[in-house]
Amino acid sequence: MVPQSGLPNGNAPASAFDMAAKMAEGLPGPAGAWTPIPRFSFVGGNNDSPSVPVGGLTEAAMSVLTKHGSELATYNLGGNPQGFEGLRTFVAGSLDANAHMPTSSEQVLVVSGSLQALDLVNAAFLRPGDVVVAEEATYGGMISKVARRGARCVGVELDDNGIVPERLAGLLDELAAAGTPPRFIYTIPTVQNPTGSVMPIERRREILAIARHFGVPIFEDECYSDLQWTGERPPTLRGLDCAESEGPSAVIYCGSFSKSIAPALRVGYIVGDVPIVRQLMALKDDAGTGAIEQLVLAEYAAAHFDDHVTQLRETLREKCAVMRHAVNTHMGALSQVAIKLGGPVQVTDPKGGIFVWLTFPAGTDTSSYLAPAAKRGIQFNEGAAWSVDPQWGARRMRLCFGSLSHDDIQEGVAALAQVIATT
Known part of the structure; x- marks a missing residue:
């Protein structure tokens, strides 16, 4: 109890209470005010809205709530905290059939989007000062999440087929010699983010052999692998490892329904050996x-997933062609952008997914275009945020x-090119 003499004078104005000053140190800056998505938003992982299977999801929701609605009264539907059994069974069967990765439902952990998968793996493996090896261009969310745990990413060179094996072996040798062996290798081998490459099967075997030689686990992120439209989908690293190596696997795998069905569902999954999953x-x-998201996905996907994804791939393939044509038209040779920057902008030819990765002439800093582009209602991701070395990605x-x-792709790229040419 505060003594009466210690209470403020009833006539004096109460002093302002600074709640922010009581928070922990080292927090990220406060989030800005929400603003509507502009017409020409080339950021994030949003997908084609007409392709969301609204009708099928509606039917699935009605059916599954009739069957399982009363189970919502208990956490985890009264079942396994690994996730709804029907969804885990679908994931296991789909990976076996489409990714050459025989999987049991006990090896699947349902998570709240792949971001939670990253958080859980990072929490299990990383300590302050640790090192993670990642592709030199990689998912920006992973870079920031590793940094928040006091660890750091070290980049390994990419080419059109993914990680360059010789560079990986040399880097792991250097890190071992320095007394900082990495806790794991983070890779996106199938429809790499942001480059859109797909690692061939023989290179996958090389990467696995190198990782096992140095005793380094692999964290395989395949959130875009369902969206591969060029060539046959190769076996996952985990699938190859389980098939060709004895004993426990060296690979933890994660996937997501965000890109194949809808980002707002926030459902992903981790696949690993049972002791790791537990x-x-x-x-x-x-x-x-x-739970509702899991129930609906399980009901819908069992009947419609493959047909839906086949159609979505074609939709995205057409959009990619439009995007590449627009970039080559407005930022290629003889364009005003090329004249100003001293050379054309190079654009990748992805094998799937929802991104293209642009490389500008040396000396360009794409972050300098963020503010003037925003004034024109244009958003893009600057390369530094998607690169382990921000200077390399600038x-x-x-x-x-x-x-x-x-x-909107055509008009937006034209408008962005005008911003670049006049800034």
Whole structure:
């Protein structure tokens, strides 16, 4: 009890209470005010809205709630905290059939989007000062999440087929010699983000052999692999490892329904050996991923997933062609952008997914275009945020074409090129 003499004078104005000053140090800056998505938004992982299977999801929701609605009264539907059995069974069967990765439902942990998968794996493996090896261009969310745990990413060179094996072996040798062997290798081998490459099967075997030689686990992120439209989908690293090596696997795998069905569902999954999955379950202290989303996905996907994804791939392939044509037209040789920058902008030819990765002439800093582009209602991802070495990534840019119409892609790229040419 505060003594009466210690209470403020009843006539004096109360002093302002600074709640922010009581928070922990080292937090990220406060989020800005929400603003509507502009017409020419080339950022994020948003997908084609007409392709969301609204009708099928509606039917699935009605059916599954009739069957399982009363089970919502208990956490995890009264079942396994690994996730709804029907969804885990679908994931296991789909990976076996489409990714050459025989999987049991006990090896699957349902999570709240692949971002939670990253958090759980990072929490299990990383300590302050640790090192993670990642592709030199990689998912920006992973870079920031590793940094928040006091660890750091070290980049390894990419080419059109993914990680360059010789560079990986040399880097792991250097890190071992320096006394900082990495806790794991983070890779996106199938429809790499942001480059859109697909690692061939023989190179996958080389990467696995190198990782096993140095005793380094692999964290395989395949969130875009369902969207590969060029060539046959190769076996996953985990699938190859389990088939060709004895004993426990060296690979933890994660996937997501965000890109194949809808980002707002926030449902992903981790696949690993059972002891690893159970350890990650112990770190997943959120009382379970949303049950309705799992129920609906399980009901819908069992009947319609493959047909839906086949159609979505073709939609995205057409959009990618429109995007590449627009970039080559407005930023290629003889364009005003090329004249100003001293050379054309190079654009990748992805084998799937929803992104193209642009490389500008040396000396360009794409972040300098963020503010003037925003004034024109244009958003893009500057390359530094998607590169382990921000200086290496400064002359690069990621553009998402997934959510825009053909007309908006063409007009948006033209408007962005004008911003670049006049800034």
